[in-house]
Each structure stands twice: as C-alpha cells, then as structure tokens.
Amino acid sequence: MNTEKYQQGRVVHQPEYIDGLSVEIPILKILKQDGSLYEGAEMPVIDQEHALRIYKSLAFHRVLDERMIASQRQGRLSFYMAALGEEAASVGSAAALEDEDMIMAQYREQGALIYRGFSLENFMNQMFSNEKDLGKGRQMPIHYGSSELHYMTISSPLCTQVPQAAGYAYGQKLKGKDNVTICYIGEGAASEGDFHAGLNMAAVHGAPVIFFCRNNGYAISTPSTEQYAGNGIASRGVGYDIKTIRVDGNDILAVLKVTQEARKYAVEEGKPVLIEAMSYRLGAHSTSDDPSGYRTKEEEAKYAEHDPILRMKNWMLAQSWWDEAQDNALVDQYREQVLAAVKVAEVIAKPPIEDLISDVYDVPTPALEQQLSDLKEHIKKYPEAYPVTAGRIK
Amino acid sequence: MAQMNLLQAINNALDIAMTEDDSTLCFGEDVGHFGGVFRATSNLQEKYGKSRCFNTPLVEQGILGFANGLAAQGSRPIAEIQFADYIFPAFDQIVNESAKFRYRSGNEFDVGKLTIRTPYGGGIAGGLYHSQSPEAYFAHTPGLKIVVPRNPYQAKGLLLASIRDDNPVVFFEPKKLYRASVGEVPEEDYQLPLGKAEVVKSGADITLLGWGAQIETLEKAADMAEKQGVSCEIIDLRTILPWDVDTVAESVCKTGRLLINHEAPLTGGFAGEIAATIQDKCFLHLESPITRVCGLDTPFPLSHEKEYMPDELKTFEAIMASVNY
Numbered sequence: 001m002n003t004e005k006y007q008q009g010r011v012v013h014q015p016e017y018i019d020g021l022s023v024e025i026p027i028l029k030i031l032k033q034d035g036s037l038y039e040g041a042e043m044p045v046i047d048q049e050h051a052l053r054i055y056k057s058l059a060f061h062r063v064l065d066e067r068m069i070a071s072q073r074q075g076r077l078s079f080y081m082a083a084l085g086e087e088a089a090s091v092g093s094a095a096a097l098e099d100e101d102m103i104m105a106q107y108r109e110q111g112a113l114i115y116r117g118f119s120l121e122n123f124m125n126q127m128f129s130n131e132k133d134l135g136k137g138r139q140m141p142i143h144y145g146s147s148e149l150h151y152m153t154i155s156s157p158l159c160t161q162v163p164q165a166a167g168y169a170y171g172q173k174l175k176g177k178d179n180v181t182i183c184y185i186g187e188g189a190a191s192e193g194d195f196h197a198g199l200n201m202a203a204v205h206g207a208p209v210i211f212f213c214r215n216n217g218y219a220i221s222t223p224s225t226e227q228y229a230g231n232g233i234a235s236r237g238v239g240y241d242i243k244t245i246r247v248d249g250n251d252i253l254a255v256l257k258v259t260q261e262a263r264k265y266a267v268e269e270g271k272p273v274l275i276e277a278m279s280y281r282l283g284a285h286s287t288s289d290d291p292s293g294y295r296t297k298e299e300e301a302k303y304a305e306h307d308p309i310l311r312m313k314n315w316m317l318a319q320s321w322w323d324e325a326q327d328n329a330l331v332d333q334y335r336e337q338v339l340a341a342v343k344v345a346e347v348i349a350k351p352p353i354e355d356l357i358s359d360v361y362d363v364p365t366p367a368l369e370q371q372l373s374d375l376k377e378h379i380k381k382y383p384e385a386y387p388v389t390a391g392r393i394k
Numbered sequence: 395m396a397q398m399n400l401l402q403a404i405n406n407a408l409d410i411a412m413t414e415d416d417s418t419l420c421f422g423e424d425v426g427h428f429g430g431v432f433r434a435t436s437n438l439q440e441k442y443g444k445s446r447c448f449n450t451p452l453v454e455q456g457i458l459g460f461a462n463g464l465a466a467q468g469s470r471p472i473a474e475i476q477f478a479d480y481i482f483p484a485f486d487q488i489v490n491e492s493a494k495f496r497y498r499s500g501n502e503f504d505v506g507k508l509t510i511r512t513p514y515g516g517g518i519a520g521g522l523y524h525s526q527s528p529e530a531y532f533a534h535t536p537g538l539k540i541v542v543p544r545n546p547y548q549a550k551g552l553l554l555a556s557i558r559d560d561n562p563v564v565f566f567e568p569k570k571l572y573r574a575s576v577g578e579v580p581e582e583d584y585q586l587p588l589g590k591a592e593v594v595k596s597g598a599d600i601t602l603l604g605w606g607a608q609i610e611t612l613e614k615a616a617d618m619a620e621k622q623g624v625s626c627e628i629i630d631l632r633t634i635l636p637w638d639v640d641t642v643a644e645s646v647c648k649t650g651r652l653l654i655n656h657e658a659p660l661t662g663g664f665a666g667e668i669a670a671t672i673q674d675k676c677f678l679h680l681e682s683p684i685t686r687v688c689g690l691d692t693p694f695p696l697s698h699e700k701e702y703m704p705d706e707l708k709t710f711e712a713i714m715a716s717v718n719y
Binding site (some may be wrong): 102133134135136138139140143145146147152153155157160162163164165166167168169170171172174175181193196200201204205213305358359360361362365366387 | 448450453468469483495496497504537636
C-alpha cells in the first residue's frame with residue numbers, strides 16, 4: 001500500500017505545514033528572443049531539415065490564422081479560433097513525436113495538425129463544412145480530425161479528451177506499440193473534473209501519455225488568477241506522481257526538447273508526463289470574443305514582444321539556415337495559397353442530406369430512415385425554404 | 395445447459411468475451427481481484443491478468459473517459475459503474491462523447507466497441523442511491539444503445555451481443571435478480587438480438603409491456619387478470635434504444651389495449667415515449683387510453699419502497715381499469 005511508503009518520510013514533532021510554492025518548479029528556456037541561446041542550454045535533437053519543417057509549419061500557421069480571421073470578419077466563415085502567440089507550443093511538441101503517436105487536441109492546436117501534414121484543402125473543407133470535409137460538415141469550424149494522421153477529432157466539451165487520452169495510451173501499451181498519446185489542454189480546461197480523472201487514471205494504470213498544458217493566461221475572459229490559486233498546473237502533476245516539467249511555451253527549442261524527452265520516458269517506462277508550457281494568448285479567444293473588455297492593449301503589446309515565430313526565425317537567420325528574402329517569399333506564397341483555397345472551398349456543395357442520419361449508429365436505425373424519408377418529402381414540398389438541399393433530393 | 399443465476403450468466407458472458415478477444419478489458423471500482431461488489435467479474439483477473447481486468451480509482455467520469463479512449467484505440471472495453479445511481483458523473487462522457495464519437499468525426503473515429511455495465515433498479519432496500527432506473531435519461535441520446543435483460547439466459551445472450559455490437563451500449567442489470575433469478579443457460583456461446591422485443595406470453599385482450607425485473611411483476615399481474623377472464627399478452631422490450639416499435643405496435647393492433655410498466659418515475663419515463671409512438675401507430679385500434687404504471691415522481695424512498703414500486707397489484711388494477719374502460 002502507498003500509505004506505508006509515505007509514513008516512512010521524515011518525522012517531526014512540531015507541525016510543519018507545506019504550501020504550494022514550497023515545491024519549486026523551474027522553467028526551461030533554451031532560446032532567447034534575439035535568436036541566441038542561453039549559456040549552458042542543452043539543445044534538442046534537431047537538424048536543418050527538421051528545423052525548416054518546423055519553421056514552415058509556424059509560418060503557415062500564422063498566415064492561416066490571419067487569413068481565416070479576416071474571412072470570418074468578411075462573413076465568409078461562421079467561426080474561427082486562432083492560436084496567435086502560441087504556435088510554438090503545438091508545433092514544437094508535435095515535432096517531437098512519431099507519425100503514429102496519437103494527438104488529442106483541445107482546439108487551439110492546429111499547429112500539431114499542420115506539422116503532421118493535414119492538407120490546406122482539408123483545413124478549408126472542414127471550416128466551410130462542405131461535402132469534402134472528413135467530418136461530413138457536422139461540427140463547427142476548427143473541430144478537425146484525421147484517422148490517417150492520428151489526430152483525434154476535436155470536440156467542444158473541455159477536457160473530455162484527458163481521461164480518453166489515458167485510455168488510448170493504455171490501449172497502445174497493451175498492444176505492445178512503441179507509441180504515445182499526446183493530450184493538449186488549456187489551463188482553464190485543467191479546472192474540469194476530467195483533468196483530475198485523467199491524470200489519476202494515467203498515473204495509477206501506467207499509461208504512456210503526455211499531458212501538454214498550454215497555460216496562456218486566460219480562459220476566455222477569466223485570467224489564470226481566477227482559475228487557480230496554486231503554482232500553475234505543473235504543481236498538480238507532482239501530487240499524482242506524474243513526471244512534470246514547466247517550459248517556456250514560446251521557446252520552440254525548449255518545447256521540442258522537453259517533449260522529446262517526455263516521449264522517450266513515456267515509451268520506455270510506460271508512464272505519463274505532464275508538461276506545462278507558459279505562453280500568452282495574443283489574439284481573442286475566438287471570433288466571438290473581444291479581449292478589450294477584460295485586458296489592456298499595453299499588456300498585449302508586452303507579450304507580443306515574445307513572439308515565438310519571430311524568435312525561431314531569428315535563430316534560423318543566426319544559423320544561416322534561412323534569410324529574409326526566403327521568408328518574405330514563403331509568407332507571400334502561403335497567403336496566396338490560403339486565399340485561393342478559401343475561394344475553392346466556399347463554393348463546394350454542402351454534404352448530402354443523407355449525411356444527416358448516417359454515423360449516428362454504424363447503420364441507420366429504421367426510425368432514422370423514416371425520419372429522413374419524412375424530411376425529404378417535406379423539403380420537396382417547400383423547396384424555397386431549404387435552398388441548400390432542395391435541388392439535390394431525388 | 396447449466397443452472398446459473400443472473401450474476402453467473404454475466405460472469406460467463408464476460409469470460410467468453412475475454413477469451414475470444416485479447417483486447418477485451420473489464421474494469422471499474424472493485425472489479426479486479428475482489429471480482430466486483432456483486433461478484434460479476436469473479437476470477438477474471440486471475441484468469442486474464444491485471445492488465446485486462448482491474449480496479450480503477452473511484453471516479454466514474456474517469457472510468458468512462460478511459461473507456462472511450464480505449465474503444466477509440468480499437469480495444470474492447472467493458473466498463474462497470476458500481477450502481478446506475480452513480481453513472482451521472484460520467485453522463486458527460488457518455489452523452490457528449492461516447493454517443494457522438496462516430497457522428498461528429500464523420501466516422502473517422504468511433505467507440506463502437508464500448509460496453510457499459512451497471513446494476514440498476516429497486517427492491518433491495520437501497521434507498522435513493524442504490525435503486526435508481528436511469529434508462530430514460532440515456533434514451534434521449536442518439537448514438538447509444540440501451541439494453542436490459544430479465545433473466546440469466548437473456549443476460550448472457552444480450553450481454554454478448556452488446557459487447558460485440560459496433561455501437562456504444564449501456565447494459566442495465568436488474569440487481570434485484572442477480573441471485574434471485576436462476577435458470578437454464580447454455581454453456582456455449584450464443585447471442586440474442588439487440589433492438590428486438592420478445593413476446594413472453596401471447597394473449598388477446600391487452601398488451602403488457604415492460605423490461606428487466608418488472609417482467610416478473612407483469613407475469614404476476616397477468617395471472618391475476620387471467621383469473622378474471624382477461625387474456626394478457628406480455629412483451630419484454632429488452633432493448634430500450636433503439637426500441638422495437640413494430641413488435642409492440644403489432645401486438646397493440648391485435649389486443650387494442652396497452653399497459654406500460656417501469657420502476658422509474660412516471661414523468662419523462664420511457665413509457666411516455668412508447669405511449670406517444672403507439673397512439674400514433676395504432677390510433678384506430680385502441681379501445682382504451684394507453685396506461686402507465688410506474689414509480690412515483692419522487693426520489694426513490696427507503697421506508698416506502700413497497701408503496702413506491704409499480705407492483706403486481708397496481709398493475710392488476712390498471713389492467714382491469716383498461717379492459718373495463
């Protein structure tokens with residue numbers, strides 16, 4: 001029993017209470033904003049080719065976010081969520097994984113999917129919920145998923161993926177696979193009961209899962225000071241006996257380093273790891289949010305100086321692996337590609353009406369078939385009221 | 395064939411499922427070495443090892459979240475919730491996650507291999523939190539299947555079908571019958587179909603519909619009514635979702651009368667769904683209003699359990715009122 005283990009600790013005869021900050025949690029930093037390295041910093045495993053793939057993912061991510069926010073403002077898209085300022089956390093951690101490691105995201109981790117190679121067309125088809133969307137147009141924009149790329153389809157309820165990730169990783173381990181599951185969450189989601197459930201299940205059952213918390217200071221309008229009183233999210237990992245580390249989430253090399261080591265540990269030991277990546281949500285929570293109601297421009301400007309993409313670019317330039325002309329050309333190219341893809345995706349037809357009832361079960365029930373049949377008859381009677389489907393019903 | 399009680403039949407089904415598929419796992423609170431508080435998982439850890447049959451921390455949302463992840467991965471999890479009364483912390487994982495997994499992903503992912511077992515129902519002096527019948531909460535959730543057996547033979551056949559079904563299934567076990575219900579059960583593998591009701595006894599004057607432990611109540615009430623010259627047809631619904639409309643409608647079109655009985659409270663209970671559907675399908679054949687004999691719209695009480703339950707006397711009275719309408 002564990003209780004015996006803890007009774008063997010130091011014995012005292014006057015009460016000694018402990019508090020959250022008595023457990024010191026250092027933060028790993030490798031790369032400075034100017035592109036130079038901290039003295040004595042231990043580098044992740046990275047070469048020029050890998051660095052370029054990472055950097056291109058970051059650059060594409062920024063362009064995608066900027067263009068899609070604009071598209072939403074133009075009324076072409078119903079909804080969008082950017083990850084401005086946090087791109088290094090998702091891209092840097094995904095770059096430490098193997099292709100068959102499962103990724104379970106919250107919703108602000110497009111970076112991991114970009115790094116995995118999700119096509120621009122797939123991004124667009126999901127956002128425009130057209131008939132080529134892998135999700136068949138059923139979920140809101142940015143709820144991506146791809147079984148081929150081992151990226152679990154995102155759902156809106158926060159933190160539900162945390163205990164699922166523990167179960168998924170346990171299944172991988174039981175089948176003898178040398179793979180891990182990475183599970184992303186924000187610091188707000190970490191207040192949900194499923195956070196406790198998932199971390200405890202993973203620790204007790206020995207699941208090779210990397211819990212990756214993006215602590216960006218805000219959950220919509222709620223600052224982290226109103227989210228928790230303790231020493232961030234990392235301090236909780238210790239309580240579950242989960243190997244835990246805090247990292248500068250805007251430092252791509254530090255994020256890559258800790259995730260590479262976490263992956264190795266998780267696979268070799270069959271145990272979970274908790275990574276808390278400190279960052280700042282530079283943009284609005286979503287296109288339905290306006291941060292000016294709860295924080296200052298000065299605060300945003302201060303954190304904008306820690307831009308993770310610029311930091312990596314400075315490093316790339318210092319390595320002579322990249323130059324400004326290449327950078328400008330790349331960004332221009334991405335902007336054109338994204339704009340062109342929007343124009344294609346937004347005119348692709350919506351999914352067929354049959355997709356309204358498919359996949360509720362493996363096979364539609366007789367009741368569902370009846371409901372679809374009744375609906376089709378109704379649409380045929382009032383075609384003007386249902387312009388998306390009326391012309392396509394036979 | 396062997397004599398088994400309902401628990402032994404369930405244990406036997408789990409044993410068969412774990413033998414046939416290495417990725418089948420049984421877990422929940424006290425499920426491991428101890429074999430479950432009702433012993434439904436007896437000897438499974440001994441036989442299949444700790445990695446496949448184990449105790450979990452005491453956290454229902456964690457059990458279901460973990461199970462969802464396992465099923466999405468391609469394993470075949472059989473999660474136990476110790477009492478159906480305690481399934482509510484996992485409601486979000488079941489309703490928002492399990493039930494919608496395939497649909498929301500466009501079939502990129504699914505948790506079809508998931509089965510959730512949980513003891514339900516009153517009759518054991520369980521008070522508020524060891525007596526509930528929460529099937530109607532889940533019946534409002536597209537994507538789930540809900541199954542309730544009434545005896546050991548059914549429990550084994552329906553559980554094996556649930557475990558192998560390619561959809562998440564909530565399997566409610568009538569705990570009042572765990573040891574009380576004993577019957578002949580084939581030792582070999584067999585399945586009973588999901589989504590199919592069973593006509594337990596045919597009759598001409600009124601259709602009595604129920605599920606789980608209440609089938610016994612219907613049988614007793616039918617015996618009383620037969621002595622008064624009323625011929626009762628008894629149907630065990632077996633699957634609450636998706637339910638077998640055709641079998642029930644066919645019976646009601648023949649008898650012209652329908653009584654539905656369940657332990658759960660009346661308001662919002664599944665009998666309401668059945669009544670509305672059958673009055674739509676059988677309007678011209680109905681000779682009296684569809685009647686519901688259910689639990690009261692109260693929490694499940696301890697000292698007044700006997701009074702609360704929709705027992706055979708209440709059912710008999712309702713049968714006579716219906717035929718004399």
